[in-house]
Amino acid sequence: MFLGGLLRRYRPKTLLEVGVSAGGSSALLLHVLDRLDMESEVVSVDLSERWNKDAAFATGWAAKKLYPEKKNWRLYTGKFLPEIIEELNLEFDFCFLDTVHALPGELLDYLVVLPFMPEGSIMAMHDTSLYYQVKDALATRVLYDASVGKKIIPPQLTQNDANLSAFQITDETYKHVVNIFSALYMPWAYLLDAPQFHIYHTFFKKYYGEEAAEWFTRSRDWNNKHWIKTRVREKFPIPRRSSPAEGQ
Numbered sequence: 001m002f003l004g005g006l007l008r009r010y011r012p013k014t015l016l017e018v019g020v021s022a023g024g025s026s027a028l029l030l031h032v033l034d035r036l037d038m039e040s041e042v043v044s045v046d047l048s049e050r051w052n053k054d055a056a057f058a059t060g061w062a063a064k065k066l067y068p069e070k071k072n073w074r075l076y077t078g079k080f081l082p083e084i085i086e087e088l089n090l091e092f093d094f095c096f097l098d099t100v101h102a103l104p105g106e107l108l109d110y111l112v113v114l115p116f117m118p119e120g121s122i123m124a125m126h127d128t129s130l131y132y133q134v135k136d137a138l139a140t141r142v143l144y145d146a147s148v149g150k151k152i153i154p155p156q157l158t159q160n161d162a163n164l165s166a167f168q169i170t171d172e173t174y175k176h177v178v179n180i181f182s183a184l185y186m187p188w189a190y191l192l193d194a195p196q197f198h199i200y201h202t203f204f205k206k207y208y209g210e211e212a213a214e215w216f217t218r219s220r221d222w223n224n225k226h227w228i229k230t231r232v233r234e235k236f237p238i239p240r241r242s243s244p245a246e247g248q
C-alpha cells in the first residue's frame with residue numbers, strides 16, 4: 001500500500017529497483033503502474049544471477065512469469081549498480097533500495113544512485129525496522145535517519161508500518177550527503193572484498209571527489225581492523241583472570 005501510494009501520488013516516469021530476489025517488488029511496481037495506466041520505465045538490478053532462495057531459479061523469475069511480455073521492464077543481474085548505472089543513461093525519479101540490510105549495504109548504492117536522481121524524486125527503502133528480527137539489519141534505518149530530505153513516514157503503529165520508508169529528494173539532500181559518508185564509519189557487519197571496494201571507490205571519486213573517496217577508504221580500513229579484532233576476540237576470548245577469592 002505504501003509503495004503503491006507513492007506511485008499514485010508522485011507518478012514517477014523512470015524507476016530503479018535495487019534488490020530483486022524472485023521479483024516480488026518488481027511485480028508489485030509493474031502491477032501498480034498498470035493499474036494507474038502509467039507506461040513508466042522500470043529498471044531492476046540484482047547482484048545475483050540466481051534467486052537467493054533457490055539457485056535452480058533465475059533472479060526475477062516470479063515477475064517474469066507474471067509479466068513475460070513487459071516492454072517497460074529491464075532486469076540486470078550479476079553486477080554491482082556502479083558497473084551498470086552510467087550505461088543506462090537515465091535519470092530516475094523513483095528508487096527502491098532492498099538489498100543487504102546490514103552495513104555498509106544500502107548506504108553504498110544510495111551514494112551510487114543519488115547523482116542520477118533529480119530534486120523532487122522519491123527514494124524508498126525496505127526493512128527500516130528489520131533489526132528487531134534480524135541481527136545487524138540496520139543499514140536502511142541508518143540510511144533513512146542519516147539522509148536529509150522531505151521524509152514521508154507511514155503511520156508508525158506497528159513494526160511492519162515502520163519497515164518501509166521514503167523521502168523526497170530536495171536540494172538539502174545533496175548538500176548533506178556527507179552524512180552518509182560519515183555513517184559509513186559505523187561498524188560494518190561484513191567486509192568488502194578488493195574488487196567491490198575498487199568499483200565503489202572509483203565511482204565515489206568520480207562523483208563526489210577525492211576527499212569523499214578518502215573517507216570511504218578510511219571507513220573500510222577502520223572497519224577491517226575492527227572486524228578482525230572483534231572476530232578474533234570472539235574466537236579466542238581472553239580468559240578472565242580469577243580473583244584470589246575465586247582461586248581458593
Ligand SMILES: C[S@@+](CC[C@H](N)C(=O)[O-])C[C@H]1O[C@@H](n2cnc3c(N)ncnc32)[C@H](O)[C@@H]1O
Nearest residue numbers: 019020021023024025046047048052098099100
Ligand atoms: C531482500 S531481497 C530483495 C527482495 C525484493 N526487493 C522483493 O521485495 O521482492 C535482496 C536481494 O538483493 C540482492 N543483493 C544483495 N546485495 C546486492 C547488491 N550489492 N546489489 C544488488 N543486489 C544485491 C540479493 O541477491 C537479493 O536478491
